[in-house]
Amino acid sequence: MTITPSEDIRDVLTGLRNADAMENALSIMEPQAARLESYPEVRRWLEDDIRETHGQIKSGREARTAALGGAASMLFVGYWGSQPFTNQPS
Numbered sequence: 001m002t003i004t005p006s007e008d009i010r011d012v013l014t015g016l017r018n019a020d021a022m023e024n025a026l027s028i029m030e031p032q033a034a035r036l037e038s039y040p041e042v043r044r045w046l047e048d049d050i051r052e053t054h055g056q057i058k059s060g061r062e063a064r065t066a067a068l069g070g071a072a073s074m075l076f077v078g079y080w081g082s083q084p085f086t087n088q089p090s
Contacts (some may be wrong), residue, residue, distance in 0.1 A: 012064050019060050023054050029053070 029050050036043035 012067060015060050015064050019057055022057050024078055
């Protein structure tokens with residue numbers, strides 16, 4: 001099966017959305033863990049999950065960077081054509 005550039009980009013964008021969701025989950029989990037002083041077993045479990053989530057985010061970033069040949073900006077060049085994406089109107 002041949003993967004087209006648009007499928008690659010779709011996969012990268014899905015990965016970015018998933019990473020964003022994991023980071024949002026961390027913003028909830030980390031403060032919760034800090035408040036669980038009375039429940040050390042639950043706190044350890046949550047801290048383990050937090051460490052695992054950080055690892056998944058890092059692995060995802062590394063995989064996306066490798067898929068883009070080491071340059072995240074390549075995502076924009078490939079998706080929007082030969083001109084790199086900028087915030088300036090054309």
